[in-house]
Amino acid sequence: MTRTRIFKKTKDRFRKSMRRVVKDLSRRVLVYKQPIRQECPNCYYDKLTGRSTGKCRWTLEEAEQKQAEHELVYPGQIRYKWFRVGRCPICLGKGVLEVKRKKWVDCLVVWNPSDRYSNEITFTPAGTEGSTLVQLKTDIKYFDLFKNCEYVEVDGVECKISNPPIVRGLGNHTLLIVTGFTTDKPKDNSGEKLKEYS
Numbered sequence: 001m002t003r004t005r006i007f008k009k010t011k012d013r014f015r016k017s018m019r020r021v022v023k024d025l026s027r028r029v030l031v032y033k034q035p036i037r038q039e040c041p042n043c044y045y046d047k048l049t050g051r052s053t054g055k056c057r058w059t060l061e062e063a064e065q066k067q068a069e070h071e072l073v074y075p076g077q078i079r080y081k082w083f084r085v086g087r088c089p090i091c092l093g094k095g096v097l098e099v100k101r102k103k104w105v106d107c108l109v110v111w112n113p114s115d116r117y118s119n120e121i122t123f124t125p126a127g128t129e130g131s132t133l134v135q136l137k138t139d140i141k142y143f144d145l146f147k148n149c150e151y152v153e154v155d156g157v158e159c160k161i162s163n164p165p166i167v168r169g170l171g172n173h174t175l176l177i178v179t180g181f182t183t184d185k186p187k188d189n190s191g192e193k194l195k196e197y198s
């Protein structure tokens, strides 16, 4: 058997086992993208002040009609509500609505990665000393998602991303490594503590 073939076999085995590991052990992490800001559909936006003009776009009948149509597509979501003048009840006077966008991503999650992983953490940003680190390993297709995200939610804990994601591995068999930090503690731990002291 040639060297190349052995190498290929090893790589195949590595890829298969990595796939299995990622599949078996991964958890769902919620990634919050940058919110989209859109003009309020209910009032007129004032470009000069960057706020609502305090005037409704619709008559009472129009607003009711619009809302009824909207509810067919987005049950329970209120986007149209007539008001005479003053603070718009939809955007609360801001003139814009922020739409939160999020995506579930399967990741291998390691809280407080130990020393043997530390070469994968390139730096710890200033001001995060004493915070809890979390390391996520996932598919490299999520590079842009993690790079541009606002924050992530791991095991119910909000974490900021501490540096751009790192790509590690060989050829097609690469992994994306994301380091996050939080000053909160994972919920599992706090549950144990509560038990301990109650």
Ligand SMILES: [Zn+2]
Residues within 6 Å of the ligand: 040, 041, 042, 043, 044, 052, 088, 089, 090, 091, 092, 093, 094, 095, 096
């Ligand atoms: Zn409004």
